[in-house]
Amino acid sequence: MNAREIPSAIRNGETTAKEVLETHLEAIQNREEEIHAFNLVMEEEARNEAERIDALTAKGEDPGPLTGIPVAIKDNICTQGVPTTCSSKILDGWRPPYDATIIERLRDAGAVIVGKTNLDEFAMGASTENSAFGPTRNPLDTTRVPGGSSGGSAAAVAAGFAPLAIGSDTGGSIRQPAALCGVVGVKPTYGRVSRYGLVAFASSLDQIGPFAETVADAALLLEVISGHDPLDTTSIPEPSLDLSTALTQGVEGLRIGVIDELSGGAIEGISDDVLGCLEEAVQALTSAGAIVERTSVPSTVYGLSAYYVIAPAEASSNLARYDGVRFGPRVDAKTTSEMMVATRTAGFGDEVKRRIMLGTYALSAGYYDAYYGKSQKVRTLIMNDFASAYKKYDLLLSPTAPTTAFPLGDKTEDPLQMYLQDICTISSNLAGHPAMSVPFGKGTDGLPVGIQVLASAMDEHTMFRAGAILEASNQGKS
Amino acid sequence: MTDDILDGWETVIGLEVHAELATNTKLFSSARNVFGGEPNTNIDPVSLGLPGSLPVLNKKAVELAIRVGLALNCRVQRSVFARKNYFYPDMPKAYQISQFDLPINEGGWLELPDGRQIGIERAHLEEDTGKSSHVGGGGRIHEADYSLVDYNRAGVPLIEIVGAPDLRSADAAREYVSELRSILVAIGASDGKMEEGSMRVDCNVSVRPQGNEEFGTRCEVKNINSLRSLGRAIEYEARRQVDIITSGQKVEQQTRHWDEADGRTHTLRSKEEAFDYRYFSEPDLVPLDPSPEWIAEIQESQPPLPRQRRIDLAKAAEIEPRDVALIVQKDLDGFALSAIEKGADASRVLVHLANNLADGVGHLTEDAFAALIRLETNGDLSATQAKTVLADLVDKGGDPTQIAADHGFETMDTSELDALIEGIITEHPDDWTAFVQGDAEERKKKSGFFVGQVMKMTKGQADGKVVNDILLHRAEN
Numbered sequence: 001m002n003a004r005e006i007p008s009a010i011r012n013g014e015t016t017a018k019e020v021l022e023t024h025l026e027a028i029q030n031r032e033e034e035i036h037a038f039n040l041v042m043e044e045e046a047r048n049e050a051e052r053i054d055a056l057t058a059k060g061e062d063p064g065p066l067t068g069i070p071v072a073i074k075d076n077i078c079t080q081g082v083p084t085t086c087s088s089k090i091l092d093g094w095r096p097p098y099d100a101t102i103i104e105r106l107r108d109a110g111a112v113i114v115g116k117t118n119l120d121e122f123a124m125g126a127s128t129e130n131s132a133f134g135p136t137r138n139p140l141d142t143t144r145v146p147g148g149s150s151g152g153s154a155a156a157v158a159a160g161f162a163p164l165a166i167g168s169d170t171g172g173s174i175r176q177p178a179a180l181c182g183v184v185g186v187k188p189t190y191g192r193v194s195r196y197g198l199v200a201f202a203s204s205l206d207q208i209g210p211f212a213e214t215v216a217d218a219a220l221l222l223e224v225i226s227g228h229d230p231l232d233t234t235s236i237p238e239p240s241l242d243l244s245t246a247l248t249q250g251v252e253g254l255r256i257g258v259i260d261e262l263s264g265g266a267i268e269g270i271s272d273d274v275l276g277c278l279e280e281a282v283q284a285l286t287s288a289g290a291i292v293e294r295t296s297v298p299s300t301v302y303g304l305s306a307y308y309v310i311a312p313a314e315a316s317s318n319l320a321r322y323d324g325v326r327f328g329p330r331v332d333a334k335t336t337s338e339m340m341v342a343t344r345t346a347g348f349g350d351e352v353k354r355r356i357m358l359g360t361y362a363l364s365a366g367y368y369d370a371y372y373g374k375s376q377k378v379r380t381l382i383m384n385d386f387a388s389a390y391k392k393y394d395l396l397l398s399p400t401a402p403t404t405a406f407p408l409g410d411k412t413e414d415p416l417q418m419y420l421q422d423i424c425t426i427s428s429n430l431a432g433h434p435a436m437s438v439p440f441g442k443g444t445d446g447l448p449v450g451i452q453v454l455a456s457a458m459d460e461h462t463m464f465r466a467g468a469i470l471e472a473s474n475q476g477k478s
Numbered sequence: 479m480t481d482d483i484l485d486g487w488e489t490v491i492g493l494e495v496h497a498e499l500a501t502n503t504k505l506f507s508s509a510r511n512v513f514g515g516e517p518n519t520n521i522d523p524v525s526l527g528l529p530g531s532l533p534v535l536n537k538k539a540v541e542l543a544i545r546v547g548l549a550l551n552c553r554v555q556r557s558v559f560a561r562k563n564y565f566y567p568d569m570p571k572a573y574q575i576s577q578f579d580l581p582i583n584e585g586g587w588l589e590l591p592d593g594r595q596i597g598i599e600r601a602h603l604e605e606d607t608g609k610s611s612h613v614g615g616g617g618r619i620h621e622a623d624y625s626l627v628d629y630n631r632a633g634v635p636l637i638e639i640v641g642a643p644d645l646r647s648a649d650a651a652r653e654y655v656s657e658l659r660s661i662l663v664a665i666g667a668s669d670g671k672m673e674e675g676s677m678r679v680d681c682n683v684s685v686r687p688q689g690n691e692e693f694g695t696r697c698e699v700k701n702i703n704s705l706r707s708l709g710r711a712i713e714y715e716a717r718r719q720v721d722i723i724t725s726g727q728k729v730e731q732q733t734r735h736w737d738e739a740d741g742r743t744h745t746l747r748s749k750e751e752a753f754d755y756r757y758f759s760e761p762d763l764v765p766l767d768p769s770p771e772w773i774a775e776i777q778e779s780q781p782p783l784p785r786q787r788r789i790d791l792a793k794a795a796e797i798e799p800r801d802v803a804l805i806v807q808k809d810l811d812g813f814a815l816s817a818i819e820k821g822a823d824a825s826r827v828l829v830h831l832a833n834n835l836a837d838g839v840g841h842l843t844e845d846a847f848a849a850l851i852r853l854e855t856n857g858d859l860s861a862t863q864a865k866t867v868l869a870d871l872v873d874k875g876g877d878p879t880q881i882a883a884d885h886g887f888e889t890m891d892t893s894e895l896d897a898l899i900e901g902i903i904t905e906h907p908d909d910w911t912a913f914v915q916g917d918a919e920e921r922k923k924k925s926g927f928f929v930g931q932v933m934k935m936t937k938g939q940a941d942g943k944v945v946n947d948i949l950l951h952r953a954e955n
Contacts, residue, residue, distance in 0.1 A: 077530070078528075078529065078530040096528065098528075196531070197530040199529040200762075204761035231532060233762060234761075234762065234763075313758065317561050317563050317756070320565065321527050323567075327529075363756035368756075
């Protein structure tokens with residue numbers, strides 16, 4: 001049953017929230033040990049919630065658009081009274097005293113939260129191997145990574161543990177794992193979904209978004225979590241999205257540009273499998289009536305370099321609060337500053353430390369202009385390039401990730417290779433634009449490939465129109 | 479320390495004043511902004527810097543900051559918040575949200591009561607930190623057994639007012655702070671209580687040979703908790719620097735700590751140890767761009783400032799503005815103006831307000847005050863009697879004529895007094911001769927003696943001024 005079929009089935013009495021939940025708990029029971037999608041399965045809370053929803057529907061009330069749908073939550077989103085670890089030892093034992101805004105919205109919509117999913121520590125990584133609690137495995141091939149950093153959420157949907165999941169995307173952390181796990185993943189426009197309660201990695205880039213098995217289900221979840229939140233100053237003062245018409249509207253007459261640099265052009269390392277699928281996607285959109293051509297967005301080639309200055313710079317500041325003073329574990333030492341150093345040394349993993357050092361350096365007196373200042377200029381350049389591209393095109397297209405899912409351990413010794421996983425996705429974060437990954441075709445290894453649809457700020461609607469066409473065409477092929 | 483030690487040297491002072499803004503809630507959250515209270519009770523996820531929490535700017539704090547900017551003749555402009563990064567246990571996020579290269583207020587001036595103008599470089603918004611207390615080891619962090627942190631103050635809105643290095647003496651620095659405090663209180667921006675830490679002063683001091691244009695190397699002095707310590711710290715620091723230079727050494731740029739107990743400043747950190755705050759724009763907030771309409775609205779509702787109030791009162795009393803500074807500072811100028819308007823003698827009004835109302839006006843009404851002064855200037859009450867009646871009016875209120883009657887005050891007839899004085903002169907011929915023939919000083923001394931005798935005999939009911947008139951009249955005839 002697709003996510004969007006669940007609420008009506010419950011309202012019609014064909015099933016109950018309890019029954020839906022138990023089916024998914026059973027799937028978790030069967031495969032979670034092998035996959036490790038979750039840091040925490042919230043069985044008891046979920047059962048209570050399902051009962052509450054069934055009681056409401058029994059009284060003829062409507063718990064909301066997500067009635068009884070199990071949703072998995074990335075473990076960097078605060079849940080009141082429930083451990084929120086960011087897959088880091090430094091938050092071991094911490095239970096937030098408050099819910100993130102999106103958690104409240106999910107509850108108000110009748111969703112059943114089933115658990116907190118694994119991630120690369122503080123969302124820093126592209127394989128979910130940088131987790132203090134061990135890696136998540138790709139449900140389609142457990143010798144492979146699920147991508148990251150929202151690998152747990154992508155795997156949870158791919159494994160049927162939950163029809164919907166929430167992730168966060170700072171440089172591709174929703175779209176790349178969605179591509180590698182063969183599910184739909186959306187990074188909305190920056191400010192579309194409230195960040196209140198999302199543990200910050202890089203505040204100017206972080207954005208929460210949905211994972212789902214289908215484009216329509218992703219739209220349903222995005223509709224619920226989007227909309228203005230007074231607790232997040234960067235939240236866009238717009239009501240929730242309504243994407244219902246986008247799903248059936250088609251792409252007739254839409255102008256779509258394939259970003260040359262990311263599609264076999266300037267940037268190397270995009271596999272032939274992936275380029276082949278992109279070609280098929282272009283044909284599918286063309287046959288559906290879109291006008292598709294190759295175009296250049298030149299500054300996208302600098303995206304990765306700018307990102308690896310800006311994101312670590314913000315992270316070095318955002319992660320400074322983990323000092324052992326107020327929450328989380330503390331390693332005692334003689335003086336306060338020695339205690340802070342000892343706590344942070346023991347609490348953070350290598351990748352997190354690497355980025356804190358990078359970011360601290362980039363912001364230091366004497367280096368700021370050469371690194372942080374320059375990267376901000378590149379960011380502006382990327383925005384300008386996108387702006388000119390969107391004068392000519394309604395949407396842009398590219399692969400989501402350079403390759404299909406790679407084997408565990410393949411890139412852990414080479415951070416730069418790992419960083420290249422985000423080469424196609426990063427520019428959307430720098431520009432603040434929406435982008436989504438839709439499964440389209442398979443590589444010669446039989447693993448799924450994701451195609452990325454990019455849109456200009458606030459234009460999720462047009463993006464979903466193309467997403468729906470790609471999905472339909474992909475299903476028609478197989 | 480005496481001035482001659484600094485002879486030939488000029489002290490250059492620039493002050494950075496932090497004032498807590500009088501809002502109901504914190505700068506970036508709805509936790510309460512109140513002084514005192516049980517530790518860690520006025521907190522929330524934002525003021526504790528909990529993971530996932532985000533700041534939301536308090537509109538009232540912005541309004542008050544704009545008020546301060548306008549009162550200090552600053553340009554109110556589009557501004558950007560920035561993170562100032564450093565580790566300290568009472569700093570919940572390990573960064574302070576402040577303003578760096580684009581402050582909300584820039585480029586103004588403050589006028590001291592004597593008319594001197596002191597430049598204001600900027601007045602920006604930022605959040606306060608929590609408070610650490612160190613237990614054991616004499617309360618110092620390095621020797622303490624353990625430390626406690628109270629986050630009630632964390633996130634309280636502050637305005638940091640950075641003055642230009644335009645001050646040249648400890649007195650001027652005190653006047654500046656005191657005028658600034660009066661302004662902040664007058665516009666309702668802050669309660670200005672240095673003793674509760676709602677107003678704190680950091681002080682940059684350097685010295686240079688008199689006549690030199692070039693500034694000397696400055697030291698920043700922290701931990702100044704009162705106007706008195708401000709003056710002491712500046713004088714100590716200036717002298718320390720002159721001593722260093724005259725002994726052939728160079729002043730090192732440092733941050734120093736004022737120790738009230740030993741009356742000295744001590745090294746906190748050298749220039750090399752200065753923090754690198756790694757400022758960058760706060761990504762969780764958007765630029766602050768108050769509309770011209772809003773700024774105009776705030777300007778229109780701005781209450782009169784101390785400077786204008788001094789001018790208004792001075793004009794009514796026909797004296798110099800600087801001579802009514804104290805009354806304006808005590809917020810008694812409205813009272814004074816109203817009594818003057820009701821026909822009371824301006825000079826008596828000012829004398830009583832400046833000298834006899836140290837603890838405020840209490841139950842005293844403007845009408846009663848004006849009536850009392852009329853009794854005094856008509857000669858119905860002596861100055862001493864008026865003071866007694868005034869004290870009663872402050873305590874309990876009432877009608878001054880009735881209170882005077884209750885005390886049995888009635889002024890003596892001039893002829894009655896004249897007879898009394900004649901008797902005293904006869905009894906003290908030498909004193910009288912000294913009064914008549916002495917110089918101004920001698921005459922003053924002796925007039926004190928005769929007035930004292932009269933007061934003694936009349937139990938204070940005579941009017942000193944009338945007694946003096948009689949003495950002078952007799953001496954000249």
